[in-house]
Amino acid sequence: xxxxxxxxxxxxxxxxxxxxxxxxxxxxxxxxxxxxxxxxxxxxxxxxxxxxxxxxxxxxxxxxxxxxxxxxxxxxxxxxxxxxxxxxxxxxxxxxxxxxxxxxxxxxxxxxxxxxxxxxxxxxxxxxxxxxxxxxxxxxxxxxxxxxxxx
Numbered sequence: 001x002x003x004x005x006x007x008x009x010x011x012x013x014x015x016x017x018x019x020x021x022x023x024x025x026x027x028x029x030x031x032x033x034x035x036x037x038x039x040x041x042x043x044x045x046x047x048x049x050x051x052x053x054x055x056x057x058x059x060x061x062x063x064x065x066x067x068x069x070x071x072x073x074x075x076x077x078x079x080x081x082x083x084x085x086x087x088x089x090x091x092x093x094x095x096x097x098x099x100x101x102x103x104x105x106x107x108x109x110x111x112x113x114x115x116x117x118x119x120x121x122x123x124x125x126x127x128x129x130x131x132x133x134x135x136x137x138x139x140x141x142x143x144x145x146x147x148x149x150x151x
Contacts, residue, residue, distance in 0.1 A: 009062040016054045023047045038097050046090040053083040 027047050030040045060076035 004065050004067050005062050007061045009058070012058045012062045016058050020051060020054055023050055036101055039094070039101065042090060042094045042097055046087055046094070049083050049087045049090060053080055053087070056080050056083070 027044060030043055056076050057080050060073060060080055064073040064076055066073045
């Protein structure tokens with residue numbers, strides 16, 4: 001059963017179990033309400049791909065001998081390579097999604113800042129147009145008359 005294998009199962013299986021446990025922990029951590037749904041879905045898809053690849057990778061490394069069982073060894077590594085391409089593709093989708101999420105956050109921040117600016121300008125205009133105190137009212141016509149008298 002164990003001819004010319006790349007790694008002993010005593011090494012590959014525990015490493016695969018630790019990786020799987022870490023991925024399961026991360027899966028649960030993605031359930032946080034702060035994580036956008038699109039990011040959560042993409043990353044969970046990536047986790048599924050990795051979890052699917054792990055046992056096949058262990059089999060290719062530790063159980064299939066390329067000299068004795070060439071077909072199984074080739075199929076295992078072909079499947080692992082295909083799944084790795086899927087993982088890379090999902091990472092690219094995740095990167096594009098993150099750019100879109102960042103752009104949307106910036107747009108919302110700018111919209112909020114613009115709305116706050118509009119409110120501040122309206123408030124300032126209202127304060128300028130509001131009636132002034134009686135002392136200022138009494139002085140204002142005199143100032144206006146002085147301006148009319150000036151050459």
